[in-house]
Amino acid sequence: MEQFLINPDCMVYDNHPVTLTGEPYHYCPGCGHGVIHKVLMEVVRDLGIQEEVIGVAPVGCSVFAYHYMNVDMQEAAHGRASAVATAIKRVRPQNYVFSYQGDGDLAAIGTAETIHTVNRGENILMVFVNNAIYGMTGGQMAPTSLLGMKTSTSPYGRDAASMGNPIKITELLAQLPGAYYVARHAVHTPNAVRKLSKAFKNAFEYQKLNRGTCFIEVVSNCPSGWKMSPVQSIDWIEKNMLPMFPLGDIKVPDPKTGNPVMVKNN
Amino acid sequence: MAIKGTIIIDTELCKGCELCVLACPQKGLVLSDKINLKGYRVVELYMDNCTGCVNCALVCPDSAITVYREKKAQAV
Ligand SMILES: Cc1ncc(C[n+]2csc(CCOP(=O)(O)OP(=O)(O)O)c2C)c(N)n1
Numbered sequence: 001m002e003q004f005l006i007n008p009d010c011m012v013y014d015n016h017p018v019t020l021t022g023e024p025y026h027y028c029p030g031c032g033h034g035v036i037h038k039v040l041m042e043v044v045r046d047l048g049i050q051e052e053v054i055g056v057a058p059v060g061c062s063v064f065a066y067h068y069m070n071v072d073m074q075e076a077a078h079g080r081a082s083a084v085a086t087a088i089k090r091v092r093p094q095n096y097v098f099s100y101q102g103d104g105d106l107a108a109i110g111t112a113e114t115i116h117t118v119n120r121g122e123n124i125l126m127v128f129v130n131n132a133i134y135g136m137t138g139g140q141m142a143p144t145s146l147l148g149m150k151t152s153t154s155p156y157g158r159d160a161a162s163m164g165n166p167i168k169i170t171e172l173l174a175q176l177p178g179a180y181y182v183a184r185h186a187v188h189t190p191n192a193v194r195k196l197s198k199a200f201k202n203a204f205e206y207q208k209l210n211r212g213t214c215f216i217e218v219v220s221n222c223p224s225g226w227k228m229s230p231v232q233s234i235d236w237i238e239k240n241m242l243p244m245f246p247l248g249d250i251k252v253p254d255p256k257t258g259n260p261v262m263v264k265n266n
Numbered sequence: 267m268a269i270k271g272t273i274i275i276d277t278e279l280c281k282g283c284e285l286c287v288l289a290c291p292q293k294g295l296v297l298s299d300k301i302n303l304k305g306y307r308v309v310e311l312y313m314d315n316c317t318g319c320v321n322c323a324l325v326c327p328d329s330a331i332t333v334y335r336e337k338k339a340q341a342v
Pocket residue numbers: 059060061062078101102103104105106109129131133134135136137142222
């Protein structure tokens with residue numbers, strides 16, 4: 001190998017950003033939570049705001065996010081992360097505040113908190129990790145599980161008549177006047193990761209404007225809950241998740257007026 | 267001549283998920299027979315064609331990969 005390159009001057013990607021504690025993740029091999037933690041914390045490092053960020057961790061596989069993210073963190077009860085983040089932001093408006101939640105947490109048990117936080121236009125960043133399943137508790141059906149998807153509580157596949165359709169909560173939230181910046185991203189390819197990084201950066205920058213809630217959904221994977229290998233889960237995201245949950249901006253500030261506007265086709 | 271790069275994999279962090287293998291445009295990574303302390307088979311760089319594009323590091327869920335790339339002036 002090219003030993004002469006191994007020196008700090010030539011380092012172009014550091015796997016130990018100061019904003020991660022360096023504690024090894026407890027996640028299953030290939031789990032998207034690890035990528036999302038890393039991208040979020042790299043953005044905090046790049047913006048130089050490590051001392052000013054306060055995060056709120058959920059209940060779900062990422063319940064221990066505070067062990068990994070090297071910023072001030074608070075744990076919330078299941079579903080209530082955005083309510084806790086609201087309180088923190090109101091008491092400490094000078095800080096950057098984010099919540100981090102899975103689909104069971106944000107779009108099932110926490111639906112009320114989620115909708116009302118965005119409706120109030122709280123000046124926080126809400127990170128929504130959609131892996132279409134309850135990962136932590138053993139792969140039960142989530143509100144976002146796809147039609148026909150087999151889970152431990154929909155063993156014959158999700159059926160719309162008895163279980164409802166997968167909910168696109170991100171599109172619903174974008175309709176609320178309190179939503180300032182709403183986008184859906186993913187972590188299944190290097191380019192998707194680059195775009196997610198840009199979106200997190202935008203969201204922290206918009207938070208300074210005090211104009212409303214920034215909401216970023218990240219389409220992720222759960223190889224264990226989906227009962228497939230990590231590599232197969234990437235293909236499954238492309239073939240099954242993305243047609244239902246298309247990527248891109250949903251609501252963005254107008255460059256001229258700064259007012260949030262819906263992106264066409266949403 | 268192509269830009270030269272290389273990577274270092276922290277094999278104790280690697281869980282052998284192979285997402286880096288999938289993401290490498292040079293097809294330079296492979297799941298090896300080596301097993302780490304946690305019992306995972308780990309990935310290694312087996313080709314000499316790495317360009318330091320950082321794709322593997324971006325998708326690695328366990329932050330196991332550091333990437334190095336030659337500076338423009340060093341290119342021959
Ligand atoms: C009040 C309460 N109800 C139920 C649970 C059980 N529980 C723990 S995590 C979870 C769902 C997690 O799913 P999700 O939010 O999608 O996170 P993931 O693990 O998929 O990242 C549930 C139902 C709980 N801990 N507390």
